[in-house]
Amino acid sequence: MTQESVHVLGKRRRSRATTDYTRRKRTPVVCQFCRLRKSKCDNVRPSCSFCLQHQANCVYGDVAAPEPEAFSAGQRVIMEQLEEIKELVQQNRCPNLPANCGIDLATPHSTPSISPATVQPGPWRGVVDPTSQQHHAKDWLRPSGLQRTSLTAFRCESFLKWPVFRSINPARIVQLKSFVSGTDSRSTQASEEEFKKRVGEGLSGDSFVPLCHKFLVHFHPRNPVLDGEQLMRHARAVEEHGLKWDSASCLVLMACALAACTEPWFVPPKYSYDLEKLEVPNPPSETETGADAYFLAAKLRLGLVGYELEDIQCLLLACIYEKSFLRPFQAWFCIQQAATRLQARLQQSRDKPRNSQHDGPVNNVHLEQRVFWSCFRAERELLLELDMPSSGLDGMLYPDPLPEPPPHFSDLENDDDRFCSTNPNQALVEERGWCYYLAEISLRRTLDDNLYFLYERGENYWLQDPSRLLNQYYQAEEQRSMWYYYLPAVVKFDEAQRADNQFAHGLQGRFLDWHELTLRPILYYILHTTPGSVTSPDHLRLAEKAIGVCVTLIVHLYPLRRHGGTWFILRRVVLHQARFIAPPQNWRSIVEVVLRALKAWGNEASDISEMAVTLDIIYQETCRQVEAYFR
16 A cells, blocks of 8 residues: 555545544454453454464453454454554554554553553653653544443442342341442531631641641642642742642642641551450541641632642642542542643643743743643543543543653752752652652553453453453553552552551552452352352462452551552451451451451541441451350
């Protein structure tokens, strides 16, 4: 085929679009083997070229592939030529778009693997290809028509309904859809008069700079969604001239609110499974921390924000604050506002070159990357637990696979006093924080792929083919091992020991959680397989491993502190502790420490309190049946 004919085909293909933001057509079905390995699938039936090359069983969806003889060699050659034509047409359609610079977040299994250059510690300037910022937004900012489905099998409510637990579950569990009520879970709702009285109380004019500095030291490294130097300029301006009704003052107030409720991280003790002596203190309330005064003042200004980056940053921080105080629906509302305003901003700036978007000394492109991926990560985590509609942000094509770290990180080895820190160790904290931030985003995207591959069809699918369960587990485990292999040294952890810094400790928890998610289908199969079914030693071994991972996760998550992930962790521990079919000797201590934690945090969240009551009923009934069995 000549270049002229390819050009004509590309031109004809482009003419079908009426706007720059056309909906993408549904992509062809990718076989399971190519999907897990994130390789290009040519969709040839009955077996794609990649599976033929590796002598693998090619499966599309639930239908097993027919025998390879169904297609002749000549037909395969024709299909390969058509695939080459399609690739040429697509390349000609977007001539200015660098290859692989766009990430399709809408296709459940299309997220590419993170290359070593993306996650290794240096050089920092090579984390994201700078050439990907030279094209116009209109070339890549296109929403997708694909919709992600609800993953009910992933949630703790679905686990408690497993048939094997019917004899010990209370009757109300059968009808339960979600522990999360329709309204947010506060122990008391302030009246309008009380709200007016509380606004302005507790604000100290000389506290803005110290609290913002605390925010940058203890909170910002884990989620660097804003520019630290600019925040300190805003804080000094507020102390000198007072609060205003703009996004700068709102951002300062939100940073102060988060700083007031954020505790410095300390090195936890080594793993100990003697949980009877473990104390679970009651967390300080919103009023006791003094955070509510700053947050209420910030909320008055949230209604005035627009869709500039600072406005979106305010809403994103508000989402994290609401999650910290166990208000998931309020957090969902904030992240929806942030995500939709971000989409409006991207739509408005589609005709501007991305490398020309500056706001004073701060490069808007770098901040936009952080805001986009922070919003994406926050929304995905909430939507996995709440059966709510997406804002559409996960259906956007975005050119940057990861945010680009600040340019000054390339000089950290020679200058430990850069950025906003007077502590020489703070530079290392910020570097670790960026490694953690990038690794968590890559984990979030890869974990989403695993979740949709393993959980989208529900529990009944897990009982259909035991050999397929093993293959899926080993393929997911290969991805998990690759992610761990490419972790930067400053945030890498030993799987057998508790990590000694907050970033490695956080990634270690995510890593364990990922392992549990891949093992859960095998555990379900062992518990619910019909008598007489063939179960291999591998199935039994992995089911026992799933129990061990749950115990390790519960021990790893204590002591539990208040942060944006507390609500998710409390839901996880309910799921983990209820899974003891071959329980460890200290299973009663594990359940009791989980109950103490749920009751402590349940004072401010009705859904957590309801989980504690339900779990206590299950625990008491289990103890009764165990005692009756051994009489």
